[in-house]
Amino acid sequence: MMIKRNTIQRSLVLEAVNKLKCHATADEVYQMVAQEHPTISKGTVYRNLHQLAESGEIRKIEVPGSADRFDHRCHDHYHVRCTKCGKVFDVNMDYIADLEKKIRDTHGFEFTGHDLVFRGLCPDCRKESSSI
Amino acid sequence: MMIKRNTIQRSLVLEAVNKLKCHATADEVYQMVAQEHPTISKGTVYRNLHQLAESGEIRKIEVPGSADRFDHRCHDHYHVRCTKCGKVFDVNMDYIADLEKKIRDTHGFEFTGHDLVFRGLCPDCRKESSSI
DNA sequence: TCCTTAATAGCAATGTTTACTAATTAGAAG
DNA sequence: CTTCTAATTAGTAAACATTGCTATTAAGGA
Numbered sequence: 045m046m047i048k049r050n051t052i053q054r055s056l057v058l059e060a061v062n063k064l065k066c067h068a069t070a071d072e073v074y075q076m077v078a079q080e081h082p083t084i085s086k087g088t089v090y091r092n093l094h095q096l097a098e099s100g101e102i103r104k105i106e107v108p109g110s111a112d113r114f115d116h117r118c119h120d121h122y123h124v125r126c127t128k129c130g131k132v133f134d135v136n137m138d139y140i141a142d143l144e145k146k147i148r149d150t151h152g153f154e155f156t157g158h159d160l161v162f163r164g165l166c167p168d169c170r171k172e173s174s175s176i
Numbered sequence: 177m178m179i180k181r182n183t184i185q186r187s188l189v190l191e192a193v194n195k196l197k198c199h200a201t202a203d204e205v206y207q208m209v210a211q212e213h214p215t216i217s218k219g220t221v222y223r224n225l226h227q228l229a230e231s232g233e234i235r236k237i238e239v240p241g242s243a244d245r246f247d248h249r250c251h252d253h254y255h256v257r258c259t260k261c262g263k264v265f266d267v268n269m270d271y272i273a274d275l276e277k278k279i280r281d282t283h284g285f286e287f288t289g290h291d292l293v294f295r296g297l298c299p300d301c302r303k304e305s306s307s308i
Numbered sequence: 309t310c311c312t313t314a315a316t317a318g319c320a321a322t323g324t325t326t327a328c329t330a331a332t333t334a335g336a337a338g
Numbered sequence: 339c340t341t342c343t344a345a346t347t348a349g350t351a352a353a354c355a356t357t358g359c360t361a362t363t364a365a366g367g368a
Contacts, residue, residue, distance in 0.1 A: 049314055049365050070355080085317045090356065092315095106257075108238030108291050111355060124285055136281040144294065149268040152299035153256055159240065161291050162276065167284035181334050181345060202324080217348045222325065224346095243324060 056081055057092040061102050067113035067123065067132055106159050107132055126166035135162060188213055189224040193234050194248045199264075201243040238291055239264050258298040267294060 060076040061068060068076075074089045093114050097104040105113040107123065110130050120139040125132050144155040192208040193200055200208075206221045225246050229236040237245040241257055242264055252271040257264050276287040 047314090051315065051365075053316070083317065085319085086355095087318080087357080088316060106240030106293065108240045108293070109244070112240070124287070126285075127288065133283070133285075135279055136283070137279045143292075147267055147269045147294075151265070151268070152302070153258075153265075153296045154302055155256070155294050155296040156259065157295045159293050159295070160275075162279070162287050163289045163291070164285045164287040170284070170286055179345085183334075183346065185347070215348065217350090218324095219326080219349080220347060 052081065053077075053084055053088050054092045054095070056084070057089055058096055058101060061093075061096070061114050062116045066115045066134065067105060068115075069111040069113060071111065073114065107161055122160040122162065124162040124164050124166075126169055127163050128165060128169040131166060132161075133166070184213065185209075185216055185220050186224045186227070188216070189221055190228055190233060193225075193228070193246050198247045199237070199245045200247070201245060203243065205246065240293060254292040254294065256294040256296050256298075258301055259295050260297060260301040263298060265298070 056077045057073060060073045064072060064076060070086070070090055070093055073093065074084070074086050077084050077089060093102070093104070096102045097114065103115045105115060105123065107113055107125055109125060110132065113123075113132065120141075122135040122137055122139070123132050124135050140160075143158055147155065188209045189205060192205045196204060196208060202218070202222055202225055205225065206216070206218050209216050209221060225234070225236070228234045229246065235247045237247060237255075239245060239255060239257065241262055252273075254267045254269055254271070255264050256267050272292075275290055279287065
């Protein structure tokens with residue numbers, strides 16, 4: 045029986061995520077793939093991103109207040125989102141691998157990981173808001 | 177000079193957030209206010225929720241993958257989102273108030289808080305995936 | 309080569325939120 | 339109390355990210 049097919053679309057999506065390094069949005073992936081394969085549809089990009097994330101080939105990072113991000117298998121790390129301009133950056137901070145252990149009552153949940161996103165003002169927006 | 181007006185709409189929105197306790201979505205607030213004041217528009221609810229959040233009278237909680245939540249003054253806390261069904265629940269865990277201090281290089285950022293969302297499988301979805 | 313069905317392109321539809329504009333109205337000033 | 343004016347509103351449209359639908363295409367086993 046066959047369960048999964050290797051399509052050009054899927055390999056192009058994976059390739060694009062790798063090229064774009066970390067925290068690419070689905071739309072950025074779509075834009076990049078569309079340069080080589082203009083007929084690809086957004087639905088296909090979304091479907092493959094989720095499949096690749098589920099199979100562990102890429103990582104999905106959910107950022108509150110903005111679009112989901114997709115990373116290659118770079119090390120686990122955290123993010124900041126500027127509350128003004130919405131841009132997302134990496135944060136230079138150790139990953140807390142055992143954060144799930146601090147949960148007191150799991151209520152039957154099975155924890156598999158966590159997303160930590162800081163809120164803040166990026167340097168550019170700080171400048172703007174102080175000069176105005 | 178006047179900078180801010182006290183409108184019935186704003187006080188109704190604040191009242192609704194208080195009544196609904198924690199995790200009310202903008203739409204839930206709208207539904208509640210509309211019962212007393214049917215002509216209110218969603219735009220007004222959104223604008224007032226953001227204004228109230230900015231002035232500190234309520235708190236805005238951004239949850240990836242679902243609508244923003246608005247809380248009265250309940251304590252800071254974290255969330256889990258089931259990776260299968262998408263539902264969001266509270267996590268029983270101490271709030272780490274000084275998490276921002278663990279950041280090594282701020283790169284000029286001004287940090288104001290953080291959102292921590294765990295990933296996991298809720299009890300219902302665990303049952304389903306084990307029985308299939 | 310044929311056959312099955314997973315995967316696709318294209319588009320419609322969803323849900324959440326923001327943007328726009330003419331009409332309304334809270335609150336200051338006279 | 340009346341007038342003035344700009345903050346706020348209702349209503350609607352549009353932006354945005356994402357999912358759903360369906361006829362068509364094509365991967366890969368037989």
